Amino acid sequence: xxxxxxxxxxxxxxxxxxxxxxxxxxxxASNYFPWYKQExxxxxxxxxxxxxxxxxxxxxxxxxxxxxxxxxxxxHITETQPEDSAVYFCAGYTGRRALTFGSGTRLQVQP
Amino acid sequence: xxxxxxxxxxxxxxxxEKVFLECVQDMDHENMFWYRQDPGLGLRLIYFSYDVKMxxxxxxxxxxxxxxxxxxxxxxxxxxxxxxxxxxxxxxxRRDSVGTFGSGTRLTVV
Numbered sequence: 001x002x003x004x005x006x007x008x009x010x011x012x013x014x015x016x017x018x019x020x021x022x023x024x025x026x027x028x029a030s031n032y033f034p035w036y037k038q039e040x041x042x043x044x045x046x047x048x049x050x051x052x053x054x055x056x057x058x059x060x061x062x063x064x065x066x067x068x069x070x071x072x073x074x075x076h077i078t079e080t081q082p083e084d085s086a087v088y089f090c091a092g093y094t095g096r097r098a099l100t101f102g103s104g105t106r107l108q109v110q111p
Numbered sequence: 112x113x114x115x116x117x118x119x120x121x122x123x124x125x126x127x128e129k130v131f132l133e134c135v136q137d138m139d140h141e142n143m144f145w146y147r148q149d150p151g152l153g154l155r156l157i158y159f160s161y162d163v164k165m166x167x168x169x170x171x172x173x174x175x176x177x178x179x180x181x182x183x184x185x186x187x188x189x190x191x192x193x194x195x196x197x198x199x200x201x202x203x204x205r206r207d208s209v210g211t212f213g214s215g216t217r218l219t220v221v
Binding site for chain 1: 115142146151152153154155156169170210211213215
């Protein structure tokens with residue numbers, strides 16, 4: 001089955017800096033890659049996603065890139081703000097069963 | 112917006128008790144899921160259901176069962192709770208590939 005690895009497990013940045021979280025996947029059939037943000041005491045919320053026919057997608061300060069050949073995808077957050085502090089999860093989806101999640105990255109933005 | 116509601120935010124149960132975690136979604140989604148979240152392990156799939164009365168095992172089904180008698184409701188059952196089932200439990204529903212999560216139930220088994 002699909003295996004998704006996520007790095008780093010923790011990330012601390014200064015407010016205004018950029019943050020990058022990277023994930024790799026194992027199943028070449030995966031065609032959908034969402035990113036979820038989980039704030040304290042809440043369930044994960046979808047923040048951006050990308051499908052396998054696209055290499056990059058942006059939404060204001062966040063962007064996701066996908067390299068199908070290398071089987072990796074990344075989340076980029078620019079101009080980080082304290083409210084970006086949260087746990088971020090990447091996931092892969094083959095169209096079968098359910099999303100397979102990475103182990104999560106705790107992002108801390110220092111004011 | 113899709114709303115996924117988990118009936119309890121916090122639960123404390125004793126070892127050996129039968130525990131029911133309830134999840135309700137309001138958008139007529141066919142697919143519903145139960146995940147378990149533990150630090151450093153991400154979200155692991157326990158069970159999922161793609162239709163009423165249909166269920167499939169996920170990656171860690173041992174010690175759990177599920178029930179889906181109505182489309183909007185998906186219940187997770189711990190047949191005999193054990194301390195290693197202390198965790199955060201997340202329910203999700205989905206149409207196509209996009210999933211929506213509930214706020215989670217933090218279960219402590221003592």
